[in-house]
Amino acid sequence: MDENSISLNHGVDIENDGASLLERRESNMSAYSDREGAVREPLLKSRINTTSQIAIVGANVCPIESLDYEIVENELFKQDWRSRKKVQIFQYVFLKWALALLIGLSTALVGFFNNLAVENIAGFKLLLTSNLMIADKYYQAFAVFAGLNMILAVCAAVLCAFIAPAAAGSGIPEVKAYLNGVDAHSILAPSTLLVKIFGSVFGVAAGFVVGKEGPMVHTGACIANLLGQGGSRKYHLTWKWLRFFKNDRDRRDLITCGAAAGVAAAFRAPVGGVLFALEEAASWWRSALLWRTFFTTAVAAMVLRSLVQFCKSGKCGLFGQGGLIMFDVNSAIPSYNTHDLLAIMLIGVLGGLLGSLYNYLVDKVLRAYSIINERGPAFKILLVIIVSLLTSCCAYALPWFAACTPCPTGLDVQCPTIGRSGNYKNFQCEEGHYNDFASLFLNTNDDAIRNLFSSRNKNEFHISTLFIFFAAIYFLGVITYGIAIPSGLFIPVILAGASYGRLLGRLLGSFASLDVGLFALLGAASFLGGTMRMTVSLCVILLELTNDLLMLPLMMLVLLISKTVADSFNKGVYDQIVKMKGLPYMEAHAEPYMRQLVAGDVCSGPLITFSGVEKVGNILHALRMTGHNGFPVIDEPPFTDAPELCGLVLRSHLLVLLDAKKFTKNRVLTRSEHLRMFRAFDFAKAGSGKGLKVEDLDINEEEMEKYVDLHPITNTSPYTVVETMSLAKAAVLFRELGLRHLCVVPKTPGRPPIVGILTRHDFMPEHVLGLHPDIHPHK
Numbered sequence: 001m002d003e004n005s006i007s008l009n010h011g012v013d014i015e016n017d018g019a020s021l022l023e024r025r026e027s028n029m030s031a032y033s034d035r036e037g038a039v040r041e042p043l044l045k046s047r048i049n050t051t052s053q054i055a056i057v058g059a060n061v062c063p064i065e066s067l068d069y070e071i072v073e074n075e076l077f078k079q080d081w082r083s084r085k086k087v088q089i090f091q092y093v094f095l096k097w098a099l100a101l102l103i104g105l106s107t108a109l110v111g112f113f114n115n116l117a118v119e120n121i122a123g124f125k126l127l128l129t130s131n132l133m134i135a136d137k138y139y140q141a142f143a144v145f146a147g148l149n150m151i152l153a154v155c156a157a158v159l160c161a162f163i164a165p166a167a168a169g170s171g172i173p174e175v176k177a178y179l180n181g182v183d184a185h186s187i188l189a190p191s192t193l194l195v196k197i198f199g200s201v202f203g204v205a206a207g208f209v210v211g212k213e214g215p216m217v218h219t220g221a222c223i224a225n226l227l228g229q230g231g232s233r234k235y236h237l238t239w240k241w242l243r244f245f246k247n248d249r250d251r252r253d254l255i256t257c258g259a260a261a262g263v264a265a266a267f268r269a270p271v272g273g274v275l276f277a278l279e280e281a282a283s284w285w286r287s288a289l290l291w292r293t294f295f296t297t298a299v300a301a302m303v304l305r306s307l308v309q310f311c312k313s314g315k316c317g318l319f320g321q322g323g324l325i326m327f328d329v330n331s332a333i334p335s336y337n338t339h340d341l342l343a344i345m346l347i348g349v350l351g352g353l354l355g356s357l358y359n360y361l362v363d364k365v366l367r368a369y370s371i372i373n374e375r376g377p378a379f380k381i382l383l384v385i386i387v388s389l390l391t392s393c394c395a396y397a398l399p400w401f402a403a404c405t406p407c408p409t410g411l412d413v414q415c416p417t418i419g420r421s422g423n424y425k426n427f428q429c430e431e432g433h434y435n436d437f438a439s440l441f442l443n444t445n446d447d448a449i450r451n452l453f454s455s456r457n458k459n460e461f462h463i464s465t466l467f468i469f470f471a472a473i474y475f476l477g478v479i480t481y482g483i484a485i486p487s488g489l490f491i492p493v494i495l496a497g498a499s500y501g502r503l504l505g506r507l508l509g510s511f512a513s514l515d516v517g518l519f520a521l522l523g524a525a526s527f528l529g530g531t532m533r534m535t536v537s538l539c540v541i542l543l544e545l546t547n548d549l550l551m552l553p554l555m556m557l558v559l560l561i562s563k564t565v566a567d568s569f570n571k572g573v574y575d576q577i578v579k580m581k582g583l584p585y586m587e588a589h590a591e592p593y594m595r596q597l598v599a600g601d602v603c604s605g606p607l608i609t610f611s612g613v614e615k616v617g618n619i620l621h622a623l624r625m626t627g628h629n630g631f632p633v634i635d636e637p638p639f640t641d642a643p644e645l646c647g648l649v650l651r652s653h654l655l656v657l658l659d660a661k662k663f664t665k666n667r668v669l670t671r672s673e674h675l676r677m678f679r680a681f682d683f684a685k686a687g688s689g690k691g692l693k694v695e696d697l698d699i700n701e702e703e704m705e706k707y708v709d710l711h712p713i714t715n716t717s718p719y720t721v722v723e724t725m726s727l728a729k730a731a732v733l734f735r736e737l738g739l740r741h742l743c744v745v746p747k748t749p750g751r752p753p754i755v756g757i758l759t760r761h762d763f764m765p766e767h768v769l770g771l772h773p774d775i776h777p778h779k
Contacts, residue, residue: 055184
C-alpha cells in the first residue's frame, strides 16, 4: 500500500489498546484485499480505478508506490552536509557528468544495435521472400514470409510474457509516470531493459506495424536507472563514490537524461530529445538539468553518426540505407502560396480528426486486450500469433490486387529493385514493371516511410494504393498496440500520416504547388500532433529527421491546427494510457472542482503519530499494522511545554533505526550518540527495492519495552499547509515541489498540532469525488 493517508491519534498506549489495534489492522488488511479484488475488474474492463495503490504495468496488475523526491532535512543530513569536503562535492559533480556521458554512450550503442539487428533480420527475411517470388514460388514465399514473422513474434512475446511483462508496450507512459513520482514493480529493472532491447528487435523485424523509437525512450530510462543505482552489493560494485546517487531525486534527473537520450538515439535528433523530455516526459525541470540533458543527447548523436559512417563502408551486413532513420526530402524546395496554406490547414484538421479517432480506438482495443492478457502468458502469446498472421496476410495478399506499373524512364535507381530495399519492388510483375503496393508493404517500416517522403517521382504510387495502404496501416496500428511485445507508436503514426498526406498531395495536385513528398511529411506531422499532442518537440524531431529547415513554418502551422482540433475530442494517447493503466499521475493544473474544497476536507483519519522518543513496540506495531511510508512525530511534555509538530519520519528510516537496536530503557534523548553512530548514507534508499522490510527485523519482547529517540532521523522541515487552504492550491504545490507527503496543520490553537497528511492518493479524482459525491466534477 502507499503512504500515510490514514492515521490514528497517538494518545493511548498500544499495550492497553492492543486488541482494538489488532482488529483495526485486520480490518485494514481485509479492506485492502477486498479493494484489490474489486479494483482488478474495473481496471481491466471500465478502467475506473478506485484506488491509486494498484495499476497495470505492462500487462500485469501491480502495487505501486510514490517516490521520495523531497530532501529529508534531518539532523544526520545536516551533519553530513556540514562535514562534506570540497573533494566530495567535486566527486559528486564529476560523477553526475560522467554518468550523463555513460548514459548517452550506452543508449547510442543500444540504438545502433537495435537498428543493425532489425535491418539484418528483416533484410534476410525480405531477400529470401523476394528470391522465391522471382523463382515463381509464390506459396513457398508466403510460407517463409509468414513463418519467419511468426517465429520472431513468438520470440518477442515469450520474452514479454514470461521474463518481463513490464516491457510490453512503448514504455513512455510508465517513464512519464515515474518522472511524475510514481514507482511500480520492475518498471525500470535490468530484466525489463534486456527484454525491451531484444523484444523490440524481434517485434519490429517480425513485420508488425510498430516502431522501435518509443521503446528506445524506455530503454534509455532503464539504462539511466541501472547506472544510477548507487552500486550493487550483489555484483560487488560498491564503489563509495556511487553512494551519492542512492536517492530518488538524483535518479529522477538521470532517468530524464536517459529518456532524452532514447529519443536522440532513435531519431538522431539531439535537440528533439531534450525538448521531448521537457515537453512530454518530465514533470520537474530546471536549467542545470537542461544543460546536462543536452550534453547526454549530444553524446548519443555523435556516437551514432560515427557508427553510421562506419556502416557506409559496407561492413554492417544488410544494413541498407535505413537503419538509423534519415528521411532526406531535400530534393524538393518548399515554395508555397495562399492555395497551399489552405491545403495545409485541411491536412491539419484531418490529422486532428484522425488522431483523436485513433486514440479512441486504441483506448477500446487496450481495454479488450487487457482482459485477454490477464488470462495468462499462453493467451498473450496466442494474441500475438493471431495479429502476426493477420499482418503477414495483409502485407503479402494486398499487393496481388495492385496493377503492375511500368518503370519510369530516366531513373537514377534500379527499377525494378533487385535486393532487400528500394522504391520499386518487382513482386509478381514482369520485367520492366514494379508493384507500388509491394514497395510499401514488403519493406521495413523505415524504407516505406522513405519511399512515401520521396520527391523523385510524383506518380510513383497510385491514389488507390495510397488509400488502401493508409486504411490497412491505420487498422493494423490500432490492433497491434497492446499485444505483449515492446511496441512504439511513432512509426505507425508517421506511416499512416505520410500515406494520407501523399494521397492529399495527389488529389490536390492541380490546386496546390507543393511537392507530394512534402505533403507526405506534413501529413505525418499532422497525425503525430493529433495523436500525441506534442508541438515543439515533434516539430524539431521532424526537422532533424528530414534535414529540411525550410519546412519549419508549415510544420508549426500543421501541428498547432491538428493539436487544437484533436484536443476538443480527447486527451493525447500517452495521457490516455497513463489514466487507463490506473497510474496516479498528478496533472500540472488542478481540477476545477478542487476550488470548492479545502485541504481539511480530504484528510481522512484516524492519524498515526509517534512521540519524539517512542516505545519500540509501538513503532513496530504501527509498521506491521499499516503500509504507510511517512509518520508525523509529535514532541510532548516533558520535552516541550505543549504538544508540537517536530516533523515527519519515513518508514525506511525507522526500519534502519530499529535494525541497529540502539535502544534505551528510559525515555531519554540520545541525539549525540546517534549522530556519532550513524551517517546519512546509512539511511540512503536501496536500489531496485532491496531495502529492509518489517519481516527482516528481529526484535524480542524485552526490546519491545525499550525506547528509541526519533529526533536525529526526523525531517524537521516538512512542507505544511493550513487546513483551510484551497485543495486546488495544495494540489499545485504538491505537484510542483514533487512531494510525497504534505502535512495539514490546524488553523486555530488548542488543537492537536497536525490534522492529517495529504498524499498523492488524496488528490486523485476517484478519492476526492468518492468522499464528496455531491460535487459536480466538471464545475
